[in-house]
Each structure stands twice: as C-alpha cells, then as structure tokens.
Amino acid sequence: MIKKYWLFKSEPEAFSIDDLAKKKKTFWDGVRNYQARNFLRDEIKSGDQVLFYHSNTEPTGVYGICEVVKDGYPDHTAFDPDSHHFDPKSNPQNPAWFMVDIKFVKKFPKPVTLDEIKSNPKLQNMKLLQRGSRLSIQPVTKEEFNVIVTSRK
DNA sequence: GCCAACGTTGGC
DNA sequence: GCCAACGTTGGC
Numbered sequence: 001m002i003k004k005y006w007l008f009k010s011e012p013e014a015f016s017i018d019d020l021a022k023k024k025k026t027f028w029d030g031v032r033n034y035q036a037r038n039f040l041r042d043e044i045k046s047g048d049q050v051l052f053y054h055s056n057t058e059p060t061g062v063y064g065i066c067e068v069v070k071d072g073y074p075d076h077t078a079f080d081p082d083s084h085h086f087d088p089k090s091n092p093q094n095p096a097w098f099m100v101d102i103k104f105v106k107k108f109p110k111p112v113t114l115d116e117i118k119s120n121p122k123l124q125n126m127k128l129l130q131r132g133s134r135l136s137i138q139p140v141t142k143e144e145f146n147v148i149v150t151s152r153k
Numbered sequence: 154g155c156c157a158a159c160g161t162t163g164g165c
Numbered sequence: 166g167c168c169a170a171c172g173t174t175g176g177c
Contacts, residue, residue: 011175033160055175114176132158134174 061113070101
C-alpha cells in the first residue's frame with residue numbers, strides 16, 4: 001500500500017492541534033465541499049500522513065502532524081438535525097458527506113508558518129499557495145511533506 | 154473586521 | 166444550462 005500525504009485545515013478556535021493532542025484521536029467531521037469529500041471517500045486511507053494546518057489565526061501555518069487511522073466512512077453529523085453540520089441532502093442510505101479518523105502524532109515546537117512556506121522554493125507548488133485556494137483537504141507530495149517535517153527537526 | 158475569491162443555489 | 170445572488174473561506 002502506498003502511503004499518501006495530505007494537508008487538513010482547521011480553524012483552531014473550532015478544533016486545534018492541542019485539542020487533538022488532548023483527545024489523541026478524532027473523527028474529522030463537517031467537511032462540506034465536494035472536492036474534499038471525494039478525497040475523504042476515495043483516496044484518504046489508514047496510514048496516510050497529514051499536516052495539521054491552522055487557518056484564521058496568528059500565525060497561520062502547519063502546527064504538527066497526524067495520521068489517518070480509519071478510511072473514509074459516512075459523516076453522521078450530517079444526519080443529525082441538532083448538529084450545525086446537519087445537511088438534509090444526506091441520509092444513511094445515500095450519504096453525501098464522508099469523514100476519516102485521525103490520531104495525534106506530534107506538534108511542532110514552532111509552527112511552519114505560511115510565510116515560511118511562501119519563502120521556501122521547494123514549496124512553491126503547494127495548493128495552499130494557489131490564489132484563492134480554499135480547499136480544506138488537499139494532497140501534498142511526499143517531498144513537500146518531508147521538507148516541512150524536516151524543517152522542524 | 155474587511156473583502157476578494159470561491160462554491161452553491163435557484164430563477165429563468 | 167446559464168448566471169446573478171448569496172454564503173463562506175481565509176489572509177490580511
């Protein structure tokens with residue numbers, strides 16, 4: 001099985017790497033974008049490595065690493081009318097939205113900031129840097145993953 | 154808090 | 166199936 005690499009965005013006010021460090025493991029719910037959904041449903045597999053990115057904070061950047069521990073399965077928060085992730089288009093017979101489970105691996109002593117990524121020639125092709133890129137789940141290459149991780153070793 | 158860029162919705 | 170209106174994202 002070939003391991004793949006991803007970047008997951010989260011607003012730390014909603015869910016941060018510290019929350020994950022505390023919980024050790026979580027389901028990544030609430031993704032309501034079809035492109036991201038397809039990744040979750042079809043491509044993200046147990047064992048894949050994930051960069052945990054904080055958006056809408058100071059500074060924005062990659063704060064640590066986590067690992068996928070469960071392949072894509074239906075996002076049950078879409079079925080729950082009391083959840084603010086509720087979506088009437090989705091139902092258990094024909095789920096529209098998916099999620100995976102991830103576990104905490106490590107938090108960087110200092111985040112790899114967006115500025116740092118922008119100024120690293122090896123990271124210029126990251127989707128993150130593309131104009132107006134809002135995708136909350138995006139693939140990264142093994143090389144990009146390693147450049148980011150080793151910059152904190 | 155602003156606002157540009159983007160995805161989705163819904164009228165036609 | 167077009168496209169304007171709307172809501173959301175996310176850097177600043």
